[in-house]
Amino acid sequence: MKHLPGSKTLFILALSLVLLVNAFILIGVWYNRSGLAESVVVLTERELHMPYRWNRDQTSVRIDWRAISSDGDSYSGYSSPAWFDENKLVSLGFEFSDDSATDYKKHFIEAEAVLVLEYDGETYQQAVKHAQKRVLDIEKKLSRLVDDEDLLSDLKRAKENLKHEEQSASRLFVIDAGLDKEALRIQYPDNQRYILAYGIVDVRSTGSYRNNTKPTFTGRIDRLSVQYLYIDNSVYSNIDKLKPSLQYSRNENSPRFSLAVHYGQKLEPWIDSSSFALLNNSISR
Amino acid sequence: MDIHSKLEAQGRVDQVLAFQSELSFLEQHELLILDDAQNTRLQSYHAQLLTSLQKSYDVDLNSNEKQLTMGMKIASFIGALGLAASLFFLFYQFWDKFALLSQVAILVATPVLGLMATYFISIKETTGYYAKLMALVTLSGFVLNLVMLGSIFNITPSPNAFFVWAVLAFFLAYSTDNRLLLAAGIFSIAFFISARVGVWGGLYWLNLGERPENFFVAALILFWVPAFSHTRYAGFDSIYRVLAMVLFFIPVLVLSHWGSGSYLDFDRNVIEGVYQAAGFFFSGLLIWLGIKRGWLDVVNTGNVFFVLFLYTKMFDWWWEIMPKYVFFLLVGLFAILLLTIFKRLKNSLGESA
Numbered sequence: 001m002k003h004l005p006g007s008k009t010l011f012i013l014a015l016s017l018v019l020l021v022n023a024f025i026l027i028g029v030w031y032n033r034s035g036l037a038e039s040v041v042v043l044t045e046r047e048l049h050m051p052y053r054w055n056r057d058q059t060s061v062r063i064d065w066r067a068i069s070s071d072g073d074s075y076s077g078y079s080s081p082a083w084f085d086e087n088k089l090v091s092l093g094f095e096f097s098d099d100s101a102t103d104y105k106k107h108f109i110e111a112e113a114v115l116v117l118e119y120d121g122e123t124y125q126q127a128v129k130h131a132q133k134r135v136l137d138i139e140k141k142l143s144r145l146v147d148d149e150d151l152l153s154d155l156k157r158a159k160e161n162l163k164h165e166e167q168s169a170s171r172l173f174v175i176d177a178g179l180d181k182e183a184l185r186i187q188y189p190d191n192q193r194y195i196l197a198y199g200i201v202d203v204r205s206t207g208s209y210r211n212n213t214k215p216t217f218t219g220r221i222d223r224l225s226v227q228y229l230y231i232d233n234s235v236y237s238n239i240d241k242l243k244p245s246l247q248y249s250r251n252e253n254s255p256r257f258s259l260a261v262h263y264g265q266k267l268e269p270w271i272d273s274s275s276f277a278l279l280n281n282s283i284s285r
Numbered sequence: 286m287d288i289h290s291k292l293e294a295q296g297r298v299d300q301v302l303a304f305q306s307e308l309s310f311l312e313q314h315e316l317l318i319l320d321d322a323q324n325t326r327l328q329s330y331h332a333q334l335l336t337s338l339q340k341s342y343d344v345d346l347n348s349n350e351k352q353l354t355m356g357m358k359i360a361s362f363i364g365a366l367g368l369a370a371s372l373f374f375l376f377y378q379f380w381d382k383f384a385l386l387s388q389v390a391i392l393v394a395t396p397v398l399g400l401m402a403t404y405f406i407s408i409k410e411t412t413g414y415y416a417k418l419m420a421l422v423t424l425s426g427f428v429l430n431l432v433m434l435g436s437i438f439n440i441t442p443s444p445n446a447f448f449v450w451a452v453l454a455f456f457l458a459y460s461t462d463n464r465l466l467l468a469a470g471i472f473s474i475a476f477f478i479s480a481r482v483g484v485w486g487g488l489y490w491l492n493l494g495e496r497p498e499n500f501f502v503a504a505l506i507l508f509w510v511p512a513f514s515h516t517r518y519a520g521f522d523s524i525y526r527v528l529a530m531v532l533f534f535i536p537v538l539v540l541s542h543w544g545s546g547s548y549l550d551f552d553r554n555v556i557e558g559v560y561q562a563a564g565f566f567f568s569g570l571l572i573w574l575g576i577k578r579g580w581l582d583v584v585n586t587g588n589v590f591f592v593l594f595l596y597t598k599m600f601d602w603w604w605e606i607m608p609k610y611v612f613f614l615l616v617g618l619f620a621i622l623l624l625t626i627f628k629r630l631k632n633s634l635g636e637s638a
Contacts, residue, residue, distance in 0.1 A: 007460035011404045014456035018396045018427060021449050025431070026389070029438045059380065059436065095487075110489035198441055200489060225441045233381055269439050 032264035038181075039191040039263045041119045044279060045255035047172045048229070050239065058236060060228040063261075063269075064170040067221060068123055080204055083176060084219035092179060094203055096217060108202065110222060114267065115199040116176040116188055123173040131162040167254050174221050177201060181267065197267055198225035229261065229271050238276045255279055291413075291462065292519030294342035301331050302346070343412045361414045362465065368418070369425035376429060388437060392430045396453075399423030407461055420457040420466055427453050444480040444490045447473045464524055471507060471528045478503035486548060497536030498548050504533035523582040530571065530583065534590040537564045538597070564594040576630070592623065 048061040067081040086096065092113050118124070138155045145151060172195075178184045181196050188194035200222045205215045231239070242256055260275035288294050311317040319327065338344050345351040372395070383391065400423050407416035431446050454470030457463060476493070479500045483493040493499045508529035511522035537560050540547055544556030551559075568591035575583030596616065603612050 007407065008404075010456045010460035011400060014453055014460070015397065015400050017449065017453055017456065018393075018400065018430075022393045022430070022434070025434050025438075025440070028440070032438075108492055108495055109487070110492055112489060226439045228436075228439075230437050230439055232385060236381060266441070268441060 028266065029268075032266040032268045033262070033270065034265065037191075037262040037264055038185075038267060039195045040260055041192060041195055042258050042260050042275065043119070043172065044258045046168055047119070047170045048259060048261075058231075060230050061239075061271075062228050063172070063224060065117055065172045065174055065221075065224065066127075066170050067174045068126060080218035080220050081174065084201075084221070086217045088177065089203060089217055089219045092177060092201065092219070094217075094219075110200050110202045112198055112225065113177045113179060113201050114181045114184055114196050115174050115201075115221065115224070116178075116184055117195040117197060118173050118175045118188075119193050119195065120171040121173070121175075121193055123175050124171040127169070127173075128162075128165050131158070131165040134158045135162050174199070177219070177221070195261075195263055197263060197269065199223060200225060226269055229269055231271060232273050234273045235259065235271060235276055288338070288342075290517050290519040291342045291344065293516070294338045295344045298335060298338055298344045298346060301335065305331065357412070357414055361418045365418045365421035365465075368422045372422065372425060373429060376433065385437070389434070392433055395426035396423055396430050399426045403457065403461065413462065416461045417463045417465075420461045420463055424450070424454055424457060424466060424469065442491075444477050447477040447480070451477060458521075459518065462518055464520055467521055467524050468528060471525065475500065475503040475507065475528075475532050478506065495546065496548055497539045497543075497546055500532050500536045504529045507532065523580075526580060527582050527586050530586045530590070534564065534568065534586075534593075537567070538590075538593065541594070542597070561594070561598060565591065568594060588627070595619065 043063075047064050049064045050061055051058065069081055090096070092111055094109075094111065135155065135158045138151055138158050142148065142151050142155060176184065176188070177199070184196055185191070188196075201219050202222055204218050204220050206218070239257065256279055258275075258277050258279055260272040261269055262272060263269050288297060308317070308319075312319075335344075335346060339346060345354050376391075380388065399419060403416055403419040403423055406419050407413070410416060428450055431449070434440070435442065435446075451470045451473035454466045454473060458466035458470055479502070480490040480493045482502050483496060483499045484490050486496055486499065488495055488499075506529075507525050510525045515522045515525075541557055541560035541564055544551075544553035544560070547556045547560075549556050549559075568587045571583050572587035572591065575581065575585075575587055596619075599612075599616065599619065603615065607615075
């Protein structure tokens, strides 16, 4: 091939680019992990989900988070948490005008925000109480209508839900969002209970503009920016040893392991492999 | 005549071969007979020229060679895809065997070694196929490098990755005269620019498709890149212009049927009408510009989109209200009308040439 003029320079530039980009990334990783971690929380299998099909190519676990929706039920997506109202959306940079309802209905408008995740705190206790209350309410109704089959099956489901809530549901709840991580940390100072992490939020509008009713806007948490956490060889083999019942199922098991998850200066997480610990059922809750 | 690229060299060879064939025909029919001295001088000049071009640019001197070249191009493309896929699965297969430091070292070393290999192969080989193949593998290695570092260190995703992939693709495309890498670079940079425009418009970067107008800035920039001299590179200017037109006309086509996707604050029907008119106007304008500048690629792409706009409009107007046989009859008649117009256009181009 006739050597193209300037191609040597281009190769040198290409080489510099590859090295510089890698250096930039690795310096970013070093900076994120330098100094004291922004937050450190010991999560269990309840919050760190394995994929449905576990195999030897597995390199990550998924962070399972929830939030309390406006009707009091906890959820993992699709509806809006009670605290995520129009004022909160405005504080995250969303703008609302008369045409906003149409706009937000037709477009998928997302934004990145700093989310506050509470681990095993008040919000989780609220979720447990809510599940307990449901059981009590149905039992009360059943005391009047003893053989009502619908109520009996509702009671069965409510009890299963309570067991799930107490034994295996994630205790990690998104409880707030903002743009200023320092301000949020001042508001939620306990960095072993409150994680600050980037996440993606969007807008839901309710009320029909056709009926001239003023629409109301609520926010929804779509996902964490980093939803999957990389696990290295040692963590992989430790989890792999938990065979044969690798799949962590709803209501069936208590969590079997715990891991310390650190969030650094850039709010990017990592798992401390040496923190892997097996749990027995008595200490799982 | 200065020759800067393989494409130009091949053009010159084709010109010489056509001349030799025509000369032989003229001599057979005794319309033109060169004397021995002229013949010898001509043959010696052509032989020297063809040898020099073949040595420098690996041009094809007959149709068999051309077919073989096409086969080599296909084999090189498949080889690059195969090697890139193999690299990808190799990483995943043995990934868990390596410690973190080794993983990082492997990821960084892959594109670095790939680049070095590409450079040395490009110096040593005459055809350029192996260098192009290696360049494609290098880009795949770099994509894998950043994706996997992001995954290992749980890094927040960012559109900037597309920028650096684009820059490396451009460096490799220009240093190995590789059109496939140029196209990869163009798509990456278009994604990056459009994502940035979307962010300025209030969108999260991954939602760039919510407002198709985000692609217009990238299309405009890319269309005029070949205004800077690209004569050294075979067909690069066409690729810029054609892909820029695709990046412009597809959003126009989408917006002509989905007005609410626009940034414009007008009634949906007005916006759709504006984009339908814009589709016809700009495809017509680009056909005219292509004819004026002699850009055949622009003329052809303009034609394709003009016809696409026309047929989608015909579908909107008539599909529901007409019997299907009348609709397809009209489609056929329009095709004949277009053929007549293109034939006249071709004749006028022939006359002006």
